[in-house]
Amino acid sequence: MTESDRRGDRPCRQPQMCRRTLLRGAQASVISLLTAKTLPLVRAQALPRETADHKIRIAPISLEIAPGKIIKTTAYNGTVPGPALRVREGQPVRIEVANDSGYPNLIHSHGLMIPSQQDGATEEGSPIIEPGKSLTYEYVAKPTGTRWYHSHAMSMTDLNKGTYTGEFGFLIVEPAAGDPGGYDREVLLAAHHWDGHWVSMQDVKKGPPPDNGLEVMYHAATLGDRMLGHGEPIRVRQGERVLFRVLNASGNMGISLALPGHRFKVLALDGNPVPLSSTVDILKLDVAERADVIVEMNNPGVWVFGSTEDEDRNMGMGVVVEYAGRNGKPIWSAPGKSKWDYTAFGHSDAPAAAPDETIDLKFEKIPGGRGGYNRWTINGKSWPDTNPLFTVAEGKRYRLVLNNNSGDEHPVHLHRHSFEITKVGDKPTSGVIKDTISMPRYSTAEVDFVADDPGLTFFHCHHQDHMDEGFAGLITYG
Incomplete structure (x- = not known):
C-alpha cells in the first residue's frame, strides 16, 4: 500500500485495511469541521x-x-x-x-x-x-x-x-523546577527487534488449523545500540545507584528483562511516578511501554542485563554490565518465575474515583489464513469503520472496560492522554498512570481517563501489524 493510498489520494486496494481513511460521507465532514474548529x-x-x-x-x-x-x-x-x-x-x-x-x-x-x-x-x-x-x-x-x-x-x-x-x-x-535526584547516574536503554520476515504460523507449527494469518519472525535484537556482547559494556562502580530508563521500541514484540544478582526498584511507568515503588526481579515491557528503575550496584562482577527468553537473548537482546576492576565472561543466571502485575505498584485499599460514563471495548481477530493478512476488530468493526469509536465531553471521566478476546497480546495506547489503571482482571487498583497498557491473551482490564485535551484522539494497539490490520479508532470531543 502506498502513502497516497493511506491519505485517500486514490482508491485503496484493501478498503478494510486503510486505517488512514477517515469517516466516509457525512461523518467525514463532521470530523473535518471538528478539526478546523478545535485544532491549531x-x-x-x-x-x-x-x-x-x-x-x-x-x-x-x-x-x-x-x-x-x-x-x-x-x-x-x-x-x-x-x-x-x-x-x-x-x-x-x-x-x-x-x-x-x-x-x-x-x-x-x-x-x-x-x-x-x-x-x-x-x-x-x-x-x-x-x-x-x-x-x-x-x-x-x-x-x-x-x-x-x-x-x-x-x-x-x-x-x-x-x-x-x-x-x-x-x-x-x-521537571519545570528542581532536581529529581536519588541516583548517581542515568542510562537510557531501548529494545528493538531486527531482520524480520513474514511467515504463516501454520507453516512454522506444522499443523492445523490453517486459519491464522501472517506474523513477523525476527533474527536479531538489541538492547541499546548493539547486539549482546558486541557493544561497549555499561561500566559501573560498586555502591552506585543507577537510574535505567528502559523503553520497548520494537515493532510488535514484548520483552522481559533481568539483571542477575540485582533487582529493579520501579519508580515510574510510562514516565509517570508509581504510588508504590515496588522492587521486582523481572521487568516486563510490551511495545511502547517505558519503566524508570533504580538498580543498586551491590554485587560486583560482569553480568548480562538481558531478555529472560533464551531465544531473544541469543538473538542479541541484552547488554553487558561491568563493575570497575572486574573482567571475564559475562554471567547470565535465569531468574525465578515471576508474574508481572501492574497492581503491585498501585493502591488496593483506595478505590479510583467513580467515572461519569463506562464504555465497553472488545478486541477480536479475524484470521487471514495461510499467507493472508489478519484483521482486528474493536466491538466487531475494523478501522475505518470503528469511527467514531465514541464521543466524549470535555472534563468528564471515562472508564474503558477492555476485553482482549483473542490469543494475542496487545499493548493498547491512547494518544495525547494518560489513563489510570482501575482494575486488572478481578483485582481493583488505583494510582498507576500510564498511556499504554499490555493486555495479555484472553484478559480484561479497566482504565479511566479524563477528557482534558480536546481534539481528535487516536486509540490503537501499538503492535504495528495489529494497528495496520484494523485495531484502531478515533475518539472525538463533542
Missing part, C-alpha cells in the same frame, strides 16, 4: 534553522549491530536510537524534521499532552511530511517524565517502514 494549524514550512530547539533528519542508514551484521534501515540523525531529546516541562519546544527517508513520513511524540495536529498521527489531522520536505512541530512540553518519539507511518507488509525501522528515540521532559 501546524506550520507547513520549516522555521528558520536557528529557531529550532532540536533538528531531526530521517534518512536511510546501514547499521552495524555486530561485526559483519549490517541492518539496512531508516533512522534519526544517523543513529539508533535517535538523539535523546530533552525538553523542559511547560516550555515551548520546536522540533524541525527533514524527511529524507524516501517515503511520506511523520513523527509521533508519544505520551505528551499536545494538540492533535502536533501529535504526529495523520488520523488526528497531523500533516504528512512528503519525501524531501521539512516540517516543524511546535508545542508546550508536558507532562514531566520518560516519553519517546517514533515514526507513525503505515507499514502494512513493508518491514522497512514505521516502527519496524530504527526511527525512534527518547524524549525526556524534565
Whole structure:
C-alpha cells in the first residue's frame, strides 16, 4: 500500500485495511469541521534553522549491530536510537524534521499532552511530511517524565517502514523546577527487534488449523545500540545507584528483562511516578511501554542485563554490565518465575474515583489464513469503520472496560492522554498512570481517563501489524 493510498489520494486496494481513511460521507465532514474548529494549524514550512530547539533528519542508514551484521534501515540523525531529546516541562519546544527517508513520513511524540495536529498521527489531522520536505512541530512540553518519539507511518507488509525501522528515540521532559535526584547516574536503554520476515504460523507449527494469518519472525535484537556482547559494556562502580530508563521500541514484540544478582526498584511507568515503588526481579515491557528503575550496584562482577527468553537473548537482546576492576565472561543466571502485575505498584485499599460514563471495548481477530493478512476488530468493526469509536465531553471521566478476546497480546495506547489503571482482571487498583497498557491473551482490564485535551484522539494497539490490520479508532470531543 502506498502513502497516497493511506491519505485517500486514490482508491485503496484493501478498503478494510486503510486505517488512514477517515469517516466516509457525512461523518467525514463532521470530523473535518471538528478539526478546523478545535485544532491549531501546524506550520507547513520549516522555521528558520536557528529557531529550532532540536533538528531531526530521517534518512536511510546501514547499521552495524555486530561485526559483519549490517541492518539496512531508516533512522534519526544517523543513529539508533535517535538523539535523546530533552525538553523542559511547560516550555515551548520546536522540533524541525527533514524527511529524507524516501517515503511520506511523520513523527509521533508519544505520551505528551499536545494538540492533535502536533501529535504526529495523520488520523488526528497531523500533516504528512512528503519525501524531501521539512516540517516543524511546535508545542508546550508536558507532562514531566520518560516519553519517546517514533515514526507513525503505515507499514502494512513493508518491514522497512514505521516502527519496524530504527526511527525512534527518547524524549525526556524534565521537571519545570528542581532536581529529581536519588541516583548517581542515568542510562537510557531501548529494545528493538531486527531482520524480520513474514511467515504463516501454520507453516512454522506444522499443523492445523490453517486459519491464522501472517506474523513477523525476527533474527536479531538489541538492547541499546548493539547486539549482546558486541557493544561497549555499561561500566559501573560498586555502591552506585543507577537510574535505567528502559523503553520497548520494537515493532510488535514484548520483552522481559533481568539483571542477575540485582533487582529493579520501579519508580515510574510510562514516565509517570508509581504510588508504590515496588522492587521486582523481572521487568516486563510490551511495545511502547517505558519503566524508570533504580538498580543498586551491590554485587560486583560482569553480568548480562538481558531478555529472560533464551531465544531473544541469543538473538542479541541484552547488554553487558561491568563493575570497575572486574573482567571475564559475562554471567547470565535465569531468574525465578515471576508474574508481572501492574497492581503491585498501585493502591488496593483506595478505590479510583467513580467515572461519569463506562464504555465497553472488545478486541477480536479475524484470521487471514495461510499467507493472508489478519484483521482486528474493536466491538466487531475494523478501522475505518470503528469511527467514531465514541464521543466524549470535555472534563468528564471515562472508564474503558477492555476485553482482549483473542490469543494475542496487545499493548493498547491512547494518544495525547494518560489513563489510570482501575482494575486488572478481578483485582481493583488505583494510582498507576500510564498511556499504554499490555493486555495479555484472553484478559480484561479497566482504565479511566479524563477528557482534558480536546481534539481528535487516536486509540490503537501499538503492535504495528495489529494497528495496520484494523485495531484502531478515533475518539472525538463533542
